[in-house]
Amino acid sequence: MNIQYSDALVIGGGLAGLRAAIEVAKSGQSVTLLSICPVKRSHSAAVQGGMQASLGNGAKGEGDNEDLHFADTVKGSDWGCDQEVARMFAQTAPKAVRELAAWGVPWTRVKKGERTVVINAQKTTIKERDEAHGLINARDFGGTKKWRTCFIADATGHCMLYGVANEAIKHQVKIIDRMEAVRIIHDGKKCLGVIARDLTNGQLIAYVARGTMIATGGYGRIYKQTTNAVICEGTGAAIALETGLCRLSNMEAVQFHPTPIVPSGILLTEGCRGDGGILRDVDGYRFMPDYEPEKKELASRDVVSRRMMEHIRKGKGVKSPYGDHLWLDISILGRAHVEKNLRDVQDICKTFNGIDPADEGPKGWAPVLPMQHYSMGGIRTKPTGESQWLDGLFACGEAACWDMHGFNRLGGNSCAETVVAGMIVGDYFADYCKNNGEIIDTNIVKDFLSKEYQYLKSLTDKEGKHNVFEIKNRMKEIMWDKVAIFRTGEGLKEAVDELEKLYKDAQDVKVHCKELDCANPELEEAYRVPRMLKIALCVAYGALLRTESRGAHYREDYPKRDDLNWMKRTLTYWVEGETLPRVEYADLDIMKMEMPPAFRGYGAKGNIIENPLSEKRQAEVDAIREKMEAEGKSRHEIQHALMPYELQPKYKALNQRIGVDYE
Amino acid sequence: MSRKLTIKAFKYNPLSKISKPHFVTYELEETPFMTIFVCLTQIREKMDADLSFDFVCRAGICGSCAMMINGVPKLACKTLTKDYPDGVIELMPMPAFRHIKDLSVNTGEWFEDMCKRVESWVHNEKETDISKIEERIEPEVADETFELDRCIECGICVASCATKLMRPNFIAATGLLRTARYLQDPHDHRSVEDFYELVGDDDGVFGCMSLLACEDNCPKNLPLQSKIAYMRRQLVAQKNK
Numbered sequence: 001m002n003i004q005y006s007d008a009l010v011i012g013g014g015l016a017g018l019r020a021a022i023e024v025a026k027s028g029q030s031v032t033l034l035s036i037c038p039v040k041r042s043h044s045a046a047v048q049g050g051m052q053a054s055l056g057n058g059a060k061g062e063g064d065n066e067d068l069h070f071a072d073t074v075k076g077s078d079w080g081c082d083q084e085v086a087r088m089f090a091q092t093a094p095k096a097v098r099e100l101a102a103w104g105v106p107w108t109r110v111k112k113g114e115r116t117v118v119i120n121a122q123k124t125t126i127k128e129r130d131e132a133h134g135l136i137n138a139r140d141f142g143g144t145k146k147w148r149t150c151f152i153a154d155a156t157g158h159c160m161l162y163g164v165a166n167e168a169i170k171h172q173v174k175i176i177d178r179m180e181a182v183r184i185i186h187d188g189k190k191c192l193g194v195i196a197r198d199l200t201n202g203q204l205i206a207y208v209a210r211g212t213m214i215a216t217g218g219y220g221r222i223y224k225q226t227t228n229a230v231i232c233e234g235t236g237a238a239i240a241l242e243t244g245l246c247r248l249s250n251m252e253a254v255q256f257h258p259t260p261i262v263p264s265g266i267l268l269t270e271g272c273r274g275d276g277g278i279l280r281d282v283d284g285y286r287f288m289p290d291y292e293p294e295k296k297e298l299a300s301r302d303v304v305s306r307r308m309m310e311h312i313r314k315g316k317g318v319k320s321p322y323g324d325h326l327w328l329d330i331s332i333l334g335r336a337h338v339e340k341n342l343r344d345v346q347d348i349c350k351t352f353n354g355i356d357p358a359d360e361g362p363k364g365w366a367p368v369l370p371m372q373h374y375s376m377g378g379i380r381t382k383p384t385g386e387s388q389w390l391d392g393l394f395a396c397g398e399a400a401c402w403d404m405h406g407f408n409r410l411g412g413n414s415c416a417e418t419v420v421a422g423m424i425v426g427d428y429f430a431d432y433c434k435n436n437g438e439i440i441d442t443n444i445v446k447d448f449l450s451k452e453y454q455y456l457k458s459l460t461d462k463e464g465k466h467n468v469f470e471i472k473n474r475m476k477e478i479m480w481d482k483v484a485i486f487r488t489g490e491g492l493k494e495a496v497d498e499l500e501k502l503y504k505d506a507q508d509v510k511v512h513c514k515e516l517d518c519a520n521p522e523l524e525e526a527y528r529v530p531r532m533l534k535i536a537l538c539v540a541y542g543a544l545l546r547t548e549s550r551g552a553h554y555r556e557d558y559p560k561r562d563d564l565n566w567m568k569r570t571l572t573y574w575v576e577g578e579t580l581p582r583v584e585y586a587d588l589d590i591m592k593m594e595m596p597p598a599f600r601g602y603g604a605k606g607n608i609i610e611n612p613l614s615e616k617r618q619a620e621v622d623a624i625r626e627k628m629e630a631e632g633k634s635r636h637e638i639q640h641a642l643m644p645y646e647l648q649p650k651y652k653a654l655n656q657r658i659g660v661d662y663e
Numbered sequence: 664m665s666r667k668l669t670i671k672a673f674k675y676n677p678l679s680k681i682s683k684p685h686f687v688t689y690e691l692e693e694t695p696f697m698t699i700f701v702c703l704t705q706i707r708e709k710m711d712a713d714l715s716f717d718f719v720c721r722a723g724i725c726g727s728c729a730m731m732i733n734g735v736p737k738l739a740c741k742t743l744t745k746d747y748p749d750g751v752i753e754l755m756p757m758p759a760f761r762h763i764k765d766l767s768v769n770t771g772e773w774f775e776d777m778c779k780r781v782e783s784w785v786h787n788e789k790e791t792d793i794s795k796i797e798e799r800i801e802p803e804v805a806d807e808t809f810e811l812d813r814c815i816e817c818g819i820c821v822a823s824c825a826t827k828l829m830r831p832n833f834i835a836a837t838g839l840l841r842t843a844r845y846l847q848d849p850h851d852h853r854s855v856e857d858f859y860e861l862v863g864d865d866d867g868v869f870g871c872m873s874l875l876a877c878e879d880n881c882p883k884n885l886p887l888q889s890k891i892a893y894m895r896r897q898l899v900a901q902k903n904k
Contacts, residue, residue: 037717038771040816041725055797095793102791102798103784104850106808109800134799152809158724159812169775170784177771178763200763201678229720264696266722321695348722351741352696469708513713518678519764522712653794 002205003445006032006174008433009193009209011181011236013039015157015415016397017215018164018173019422020429025171027430032207033168034179034196036216036231040165043217043229044418047157048269048344050139050149051419052412053093056657057110057135059126060147066090066655067635068145071595073413076143076300077406078551078561079597080253080376080569080588084645085383085404087594089413089420091647094655096419097136097150105163107136108151108341118276118333120296121286131658140274141411143300143602149412154269154344157415164419179205181236182527184212184243184393185448191393192440194239195452199524202517204452206445211433213394213425214240214379222536223372224473224480227260227267236399238531240379241538241581245389247571249380249401249586251535252542255409255552256305256485257373263322264352265371268345270411273297275341277330279308281316284327284362292602299602302408302552305370309485320367327365330357370485374398374414376405376552377539380571383646385425389573392436394429396421403569407551427648456516459526464508468525471506475499475529475536483540488556492544499540500579503533538572538581545583546570548609563590563597563611590617594643634663666750668693670702672714673755676764686753687711693750699732699739702752703766716766723882726817730766731755736822738882757822770818777838781861785845787852800849811844811890813883820877820887832866836877836887839868843890846897855901863898871895 008024010017013035024031035042056064069090074083101107112133114125119140141149152159168175181194185206193208216236220228240246258279259268273279278286279297291307292299299307308326311317317324330338330345338346338358349355349366357364379387379395381402387393396402397418402425404417482495511526548562549555568585575582590596596617599605621642628638636654654662668691675684689706700721707714719727721740728739733753744752760768777783791798820836827833842858845851862868871891878887 037719037725037727038774038816040774041719041727043720045725045815046720046722098793098795098797099791101800102789102793102850104808104845104848106800106805106812106848108809109802109805111802134801136797137802152812155724155809155813158815159809162812166778166784169778170782175775178769200769229725230718264721344724351723351743352698354696469712473708511712515676515679518676519715519767520713521707521715525712656795658796 001446001449002203003442004032004205004207006030006209008429009207009212010034010215011194011213012215012217012397012399013175013177014042014044014215014217014397015161015164015418016422017213018168019419020213020215020396020426021173022164022168022171023423023426024430024433025168025173027434029430029433030174032174032176032209034181034207035175035177036180036199038177039175040161042161043232044161045158046229046267047160047415048154048267049141049271049274050151050156050412051097051160051416052141052144052148052410053097053150053416054090054146054148055094055097055136055138055150056146057132058137058147059128060140061138064146064148065657067639069093069148072144072410073404074595075600076408076410076413078408078600080250080406080550082383082403083593083595083643085402087643087645088383088424088647089404089417092420092424092651093416095651096416096423100160100163100419101136103163103167105159106152108153110135110137121276121278121332135658139271140298141270142273142295142298142304143410149274151271153340154271154342160415160419181239183448183452184239185445186243186245186390187441187444190391192444195448199519202515202520204449206449208440208445209433210436210438211392211394211429213396213429214399215395215397216399218375218398219532219535220372220375222475222479222532222539223484224476225265226372227257227265228372233528233532234535235528235531237379238534240387240393240395241534241574242531243390244574244576246387246393247380247389247573248538249377249403249572250407250542250570251377251538251572252546252553252570253376253407253551254372254539255301255374255376256370257301258304258308258370259328259368260371261348261353262320262325262367262369266348266352267373268328268348268366268368272328272330272342272345275337276333277328278332280327280329280365281311282318283316287311287316295602300408300410302554303603305485306554308370318367325367325369328368329365331360331364372484374409376407376409377401384428385421386428386432392432394425394432396425407553424648424651456523456527460511460514460516460523462508462510464510466505466509468506468509468522468529471502471509472525472529472532475502475533479536479539483543486554486556487543489544492540495540496537496544499533499537503530503537503579506530506533534574534581541581542570542572542583560607560609562609563614564609567597567611590614592643593617594621594639596621665692665694668702668744669751670706671751671753672766674714674765675762677762693744697744699742699744699752699754700728702744703739715764724815726815729757729817729819729822731757736819736880738817741882757818759822759824759827760818770816773818773821774816777834777841780834781838781841783841783845785848785850787850798850804849808844808848811840811847814840814885815883817882819880819882823876823880825874825876826870826872830866830870833870834862834867836891838862839871839891839894840885840887843894855897858894859898859901862894863902868894868898
């Protein structure tokens with residue numbers, strides 16, 4: 001029996017897991033990090049565009065601060081987020097960027113003087129301030145008041161991931177790659193660690209720790225069309241679900257990104273549009289201004305994706321063997337800009353489609369279609385990152401529903417969330433591990449180990465009827481056809497029924513290679529696919545029950561955002577032996593919100609079933625603000641009066657900015 | 664017009680007592696813009712579920728899928744089948760790394776070791792107050808650091824390197840590029856002398872035979888040779904001081 005002990009255990013080697021692990025290591029405790037692939041290959045590396053943080057250095061970011069970042073995030077979430085968490089996040093994001101800079105992440109810097117940029121398809125000259133020279137620059141992204149997305153060309157995630165991973169190695173985080181967590185060990189109340197399977201030799205190992213964190217990213221691979229890496233299968237969240245205790249939250253909130261390239265689904269960053277790129281239809285016509293006159297291509301992602309699909313439904317898509325698509329035109333930015341700031345985009349277009357996007361005219365247009373991109377839902381946690389239902393189990397990053405994105409996430413906010421949550425949740429996690437040292441009953445661990453071995457053996461022993469790849473591909477098709485951008489009650493009901501049947505079929509598959517003690521890709525599919533189906537069922541079932549449209553969750557049969565009945569968070573859990581998840585709800589309290597629900601500023605107006613509490617709370621907020629402003633109170637004091645929130649003092653400290661110091 | 668592709672993949676499970684290294688041939692229909700990623704996914708789903716290989720991003724940015732393709736180390740996800748006129752493609756695992764199974768090798772352990780050997784992180788004595796405005800960096804200097812930060816640790820330069828095959832502890836182009844990256848970064852306060860301690864020997868910068876295959880095969884077009892030459896000049900000057 002192989003049992004490995006450490007103070008803290010982190011599952012997942014992307015930005016969130018690594019950053020959290022560093023926080024534990026800095027507290028002087030031992031930390032083991034398990035990753036399904038070498039950590040620097042994690043999906044975090046795919047972040048192209050950048051991370052939002054209100055530094056306010058560049059000319060177009062002047063006047064930016066936490067308040068604006070908070071407001072954009074709440075609006076972007078379509079009021080589905082936890083506003084206290086959004087505050088924690090906005091306050092810490094500038095610190096995260098600055099910390100990464102100190103770790104050598106080569107952020108693109110401001111150069112003083114004039115430069116030409118493309119805004120609303122027009123070349124425009126902006127002048128950068130002398131005092132900003134050499135500070136971190138930012139680009140424009142959808143749904144934000146200021147240019148706030150800090151970047152490194154279009155390889156932001158790569159540079160961040162390397163900076164953080166190298167720092168983790170420096171702090172002696174024990175990184176074990178090609179190690180997959182397959183079961184959470186718990187005694188019904190407290191998490192004791194995980195059973196993991198070594199993907200190189202098939203060995204089962206129990207990793208036991210005082211605290212365990214899941215930071216395994218999203219579940220895009222349950223969809224046929226997705227920008228996600230092939231490892232993003234949601235199995236980290238699924239093993240939390242399989243405890244029968246932890247709740248997954250808002251699983252129906254799935255984001256679709258407007259501009260993956262067709263057919264490979266590789267992402268072309270939002271930075272393409274942020275930098276001034278535009279969308280065109282079959283006639284070469286720029287259609288977005290007709291739908292969203294104010295924000296155009298830079299409305300939030302859910303809105304742009306829906307408008308694109310709407311336009312395709314009107315017959316304006318470009319026909320192709322892979323279905324209809326639209327065009328993304330970045331050639332208007334000029335070759336020099338493309339080759340410097342959108343180099344990977346150019347490389348992707350050239351390699352996978354034989355197009356040079358810097359070529360002017362239709363020759364350089366890239367075929368794009370909205371595809372699955374991000375999961376706002378995940379393992380529900382408190383603001384500290386700990387599960388409410390299983391002590392000692394923490395989650396952060398995309399695997400978690402912490403919940404700062406609500407029902408739609410703004411571009412640049414997920415990448416920011418990984419490191420910010422890594423800092424905040426990582427710190428709470430380190431505290432937990434330090435203060436909760438219990439003697440572990442190794443009988444429980446032994447039990448879990450032998451059960452897991454029996455389970456894997458039963459998979460190879462069974463001469464089942466079904467092929468696991470066929471089940472997996474059918475699931476992906478159902479999710480794409482019926483649980484994607486436009487949803488209806490009828491389609492969702494069919495999806496739930498068929499997914500449930502697939503889930504039952506997945507219990508009866510045949511694995512041809514019977515060897516347990518080596519890399520065995522078919523066996524890996526056999527134990528992952530049922531977990532993916534559980535996740536898919538949580539998404540589809542949650543979507544079926546939510547009879548409104550909010551953020552990325554769009555019901556054609558219920559097109560309005562229903563604040564009267566649906567100011568609530570979906571909580572899904574799974575009872576062992578059942579074939580459907582169970583669902584309960586937790587209310588969002590409007591009377592505690594700093595920003596009560598209102599119109600988002602993009603998308604159709606008047607599309608809300610209002611809650612009378614919104615008006616009542618807004619009146620309260622206005623009164624407090626008016627009174628305190630008259631008394632000459634600072635924006636920080638007013639914020640505190642409106643909605644106090646807890647955050648570690650080192651992160652809650654005010655952020656210094658040029659021109660305004662700490663104001 | 665689609666044509667038939669012949670994929671010959673190396674198969675061997677070093678953990679099995681009965682497995683012997685051999686090739687298995689698969690035939691499939693080519694589709695437009697087909698990559699080796701698409702081929703191998705089809706093979707696993709329809710013909711041979713047991714074939715081991717590695718992909719993560721499938722977009723040429725994570726470096727997982729490097730393998731020998733008709734004798735040349737390449738990223739399989741970015742390799743198009745149309746570039747092989749006779750439609751016959753032979754796949755083998757990369758040399759120089761520990762073999763896991765079939766086309767899969769252990770690059771993770773090699774790169775973690777490399778990072779520790781060259782101490783691949785910023786060295787300075789300052790405590791940074793992250794509430795305060797960040798240190799100013801000249802925009803051109805940040806851009807130059809980024810140019811050297813683009814290595815994706817795919818291992819292609821390592822597998823391409825004749826020195827590495829003769830001298831197992833050779834740090835290879837990727838390790839030397841990493842030292843150049845930190846020497847260039849103003850956040851890192853290490854001196855040339857410090858880098859001499861790390862890579863100033865035949866397992867480091869003086870082992871390179873300048874055969875250039877690392878740079879020829881690098882999927883990110885990194886300036887490997889000019890940076891090795893730069894490090895060598897810096898360290899020679901240091902030694903002669």
